[in-house]
Amino acid sequence: MLSKKKKGIVRNGISSTYAERFFTKPVPRFDIPKEGMDSNAAYQIVHDELNIDGNPSLNLASFVTTWMEDGAQRLITENLNKNLVDQDEYPQTGVIQGRVVNMLARLFHAHENNEYVGTATVGSSEAIMLGLLAHKWAFRKKMQKLGKDYSRPNIVVSADVHIVWEKFAKYFDVEMRTIPMKRDNYILDVEKMKNSIDENTICVGAVLGTTFTGQLDPVEDINSILLDIKNKKGWDIPIHVDAASGGFVIPFLYPDLKWDFRLSQVRSINVSGHKYGLVYPGIGWLIFKDKTDLPEDLIFYVNYLGGEEATYTLNFSRGSSMVIAQYYNLLRLGKRGYKHIMENSLCNAKYLLREIEKIDFFEIINKDLKMPIVVMSIKNDAGFDVFELSAQLRQKGWIVPAYSLPKDADDICILRIVVKENFSRDMADLLINDILYFSAQLQNNIKTKIAKVDKNTIHKHIC
Ligand SMILES: Cc1ncc(COP(=O)(O)O)c(C=O)c1O
Structure with a gap:
């Protein structure tokens, strides 16, 4: 009985989803499988795989809504x-x-x-x-x-x-x-x-x-x-x-x-x-x-x-x-509700802008904010670029896109943060901390690299 259960033959509704045989087999990728599977197992396989996606709440790249009310x-x-x-x-x-x-x-x-x-x-x-x-x-x-x-x-x-x-x-x-x-x-x-x-x-x-x-x-x-x-x-x-x-x-x-x-x-x-x-x-x-x-x-x-x-x-x-x-x-919101949400988003975007402005290697591209969107570039002498910072921020789940502007301004590379309704002041503070942390790390890496090169150079000289 036990071994049959383990093989997933007995489906009496009390075996754990993860005890089913489907979890030790590769998932079908090309052909439609000959036989189907329990709905729980199918759900769990797809659900778990999707955990690899980014977290929509931390997706500051997209303009698209990532939170709605229960109603x-x-x-x-x-x-x-x-x-x-x-x-x-x-x-x-x-x-x-x-x-x-x-x-x-x-x-x-x-x-x-x-x-x-x-x-x-x-x-x-x-x-x-x-x-x-x-x-x-x-x-x-x-x-x-x-x-x-x-x-x-x-x-x-x-x-x-x-x-x-x-x-x-x-x-x-x-x-x-x-x-x-x-x-x-x-x-x-x-x-x-x-x-x-x-x-x-x-x-x-x-x-x-x-x-x-x-x-x-x-x-x-x-x-x-x-x-x-x-x-x-x-x-x-x-x-x-x-x-x-x-x-x-x-x-x-x-x-x-x-x-x-x-x-x-x-x-x-x-x-x-x-x-x-x-x-x-x-x-x-x-x-x-x-x-x-x-x-x-x-x-x-x-x-x-x-x-x-x-x-x-x-x-x-x-x-x-x-x-x-x-x-x-x-x-649900009426004009007043939309207004309050847009005011909050703009207020948090302005806060983010002011905090980023204090960091000397950033340059704000759109200082006169009308929309809750903050766009900045990184000065050349920072020692790292927007693409590196964007990649580092992914380590903490933040999705902040880096890209170059269109033709004729394409020498300017930027990071863009779209502030949406569910991006609170607390989130803004967490993001700023992480920007500071990863920027310092990128700069330290550079210093270490330079130090290593210097050491080698000195060594060579001595030789
Ligand atoms: C100015 C502008 N126009 C059009 C689009 C395309 O919109 P949608 O994604 O709703 O098709 C976008 C998407 O970001 C946009 O920013």
């Missing part, structure tokens, strides 16, 4: 089995999606009288692709009407844009005119933008909270220039604002800053619900100021799920849970 988690679990696209079967989920679109459109100052439209997406990447595609289509229609060539559309952006803009340009055959970055200016240069646009520009991209430094492109200035061009040349060039991370921060922290639908040329905005929208991945939102900004022939109507449904997405099936979780957050 949200319950709703997420309860709705995991609903396909968002099946709106005939799950009509209330569709209604909730619409409510979130309303709330975001109004947060971004779409006028109540505007017929704004929008959709949930998997993240900002899908939202940006769909937004720009609509502008490409609208451009084509406009040029066709004028009897002009529409074969060479372009977008004008700064090198501060996320890789998804490049993907869009390649996948959808649009020329990307990129204004390079330069040292001490890591956002869009409006004068250069002015010189890059022409009649074939389908839209100008502006970022609210860049991936590289968390800074804001000057959307109001871009708008003024485009208005001027519209008046002088008749080119009506829209702005798409990539508010992936800023869209849930700036409206609460700086409500008077104009970057959204208050500006006439801003026609579409994307935001990641799974970043400062405080929802787990993957949820993004795309909002058009008016339904006329979304060409009707890009909307598909299908009836094979029951009633007739309109879709404007790159995907078809997808989960509903994160849409519902977004609605939960909006109800």
